[in-house]
Amino acid sequence: MRIIVMKFGGSSLAEPEKIKVMAERAVKARKRGFAVVMAVSAPADITDDLITLAGLITAKPEPREYAALLSTGEAVSAALMAMAINEKGVKAVSLSGAQAGIKTGSAHTGADIISVRPERIMRELRKGRIAVAAGFQGLNKAGDITTLGRGGSDFTAVALARSLKADACELYTDVKGIYTANPTVVPQAKKIKKISYDAVMELARSGTEVRQLRAIAYAKKHNIALHLRSSFENEEGTLVGNFKPSGKKPEVVCFFIRKTGDTAEIRLIGAGLKNPAVKNAVRRTALTSGHPLIKETYTPARIILITSFRSGDRLLKNLHKVFIDTTGLKL
Ligand code: ASP
Ligand code: MG
Numbered sequence: 001m002r003i004i005v006m007k008f009g010g011s012s013l014a015e016p017e018k019i020k021v022m023a024e025r026a027v028k029a030r031k032r033g034f035a036v037v038m039a040v041s042a043p044a045d046i047t048d049d050l051i052t053l054a055g056l057i058t059a060k061p062e063p064r065e066y067a068a069l070l071s072t073g074e075a076v077s078a079a080l081m082a083m084a085i086n087e088k089g090v091k092a093v094s095l096s097g098a099q100a101g102i103k104t105g106s107a108h109t110g111a112d113i114i115s116v117r118p119e120r121i122m123r124e125l126r127k128g129r130i131a132v133a134a135g136f137q138g139l140n141k142a143g144d145i146t147t148l149g150r151g152g153s154d155f156t157a158v159a160l161a162r163s164l165k166a167d168a169c170e171l172y173t174d175v176k177g178i179y180t181a182n183p184t185v186v187p188q189a190k191k192i193k194k195i196s197y198d199a200v201m202e203l204a205r206s207g208t209e210v211r212q213l214r215a216i217a218y219a220k221k222h223n224i225a226l227h228l229r230s231s232f233e234n235e236e237g238t239l240v241g242n243f244k245p246s247g248k249k250p251e252v253v254c255f256f257i258r259k260t261g262d263t264a265e266i267r268l269i270g271a272g273l274k275n276p277a278v279k280n281a282v283r284r285t286a287l288t289s290g291h292p293l294i295k296e297t298y299t300p301a302r303i304i305l306i307t308s309f310r311s312g313d314r315l316l317k318n319l320h321k322v323f324i325d326t327t328g329l330k331l
Contacts, residue, residue: 001035001125001126002033002167003034003036003166003167004029004034004036004166004169004170005038005160005161005169006026006029006037006039006170007038007039007040007041007135007156007157007169007170007171007172008039008041008077008081008172008173008231009041009153009171009172009173009174009231010042010043010047011044012172012173012231013040013041013042013043013077014044016080016084019077019081019084020084021231022172022231023084023085023087023088024088025172025231026038026081026085026130027085027090027130030130037121037130037131037133037160037164037166038081038131038133039134039135039153039156039157039160040074040133040135040153041073041074041077041153042073042076042077042136046076047070047073047136047150050069050070050073053069054066063107063109064108064144067109067111067137067144067145067146067147068144068145070109070136070147071096071136071147073136074136074137074153075094077135078094078095078096078132078133079094082094082130082132085130090130091127091128091130092129092130092132093124093129093130094132094134095120095121095132095134096134096145097133097134097136097137097138097146097156098137099120099133100118100121100131100133100156100160101116101117101118101119102116102137102138102139102156102159102160103115103116104139104140104146104148105140105146106140106141106142107140108140108144108145108147109146109147109149111140111147111148111149112214113138113159115163116160116162116163118160118163118164121133121160121164122164133156135152135155135157136148136153136155136156137152138156150212151209151211151212151215152212154171154211154212154216155212155214155215155218157171157215158219158222158224158226159218161224162218169219169224169226169227170226170227171211171226171227171228171229172229172230173229173230173231174230174231174232176229176230176233176235177191177192177228177230177238178191178192178200178238178254179191180192180253180255180320181254181255181256181257181316181320181324182256182257185313185316186255186316186317188317188320188321188324188325189324191238192238192253193236193238193239194239194241194243195238195240195243195253195254196240196241196242196243196244196253196271197217197219197220197241197242198271198301199253199254199269199270200216200240201213201216201217202302203256203269204216206267207258208256210228219240220242223241223242225239225240225241226239226240226241227239227240228240245270245271248272249272250271250272250273250275250277251270251271251272252268252270252278252323252324253270254268254269255267255268255269255323256269257316259309259312261309262308262309263306263308263309264306264311264313264315265304265305265306266304266306266312266315266316267303267304267305268303268305268319268323270301270302272300273298273299273301273302273303274299274300279296281322281323282303282305282319283296285315286305286307289314291308291311291315292307292308293306293307294307
């Protein structure tokens, strides 16, 4: 059996029309011969709304009840998705995290996945059904519902892919993949075809929210290849895997900027970046473009540059030109 895990983020499930489009994606994969397992997030802002709702009742909810509440968003998506697939004449079944066999540690929120018992999913797949698992939730030893931390549906997908020995694990969102920089700031930014687990983890640590950090760490540990792609377009997205930098040369894969108060923070993510030639290139770019650096921090995996708020976007563009657009940069 060729198994594909397809995970959909909340923005792809925000309205009934979108749920129908994603259902069609699953049906198409089924028709291409895959046994399809879906992992779904809560529709759009539902999780935030549930958090707000809890806050209107109590400032200190019991963790057990908090997890019970937060997990309901994904249950909504899973049931609606199964209905949407059934409506297309293909059999589907929604499963809670517990039914999908997701076993977690004892913590009610931010729980870790300890093991996955995929027997129920396998039974459904053998019957020719699409299994739609609610993301972000599991069951602890005490038999209570737990949640997996914000963005935790990624974790569900990756853990399912591992336990099912899936042939592919696709994570669908409203972006086409990971870009070398935010295209609204840097029009020349390109979609990255392949990126390492380490670089994606670095991005997650930097607070870009591209993916849940622990999900990527888990994928790295178990060598699960991921395909980050668009829910709304068919083009290839970004592959995340055990890709090593192309040699001993330093490699910048991606940039981003965060502005706070009067300053802008630019981050360069990559490998081998703690290198005098890289430092020189960074400094030369800042100097020649007239954007003085207030602070610089270099580690092999990232460079953090602080400049003035006004300089931020332009310095980012110039650095992008030097490190990404210019081929054959002498480092
Ligand atoms: N709905 C949860 C959250 O917003 C989990 C997820 O989206 O993956 O954090
Ligand atoms: Mg969500």
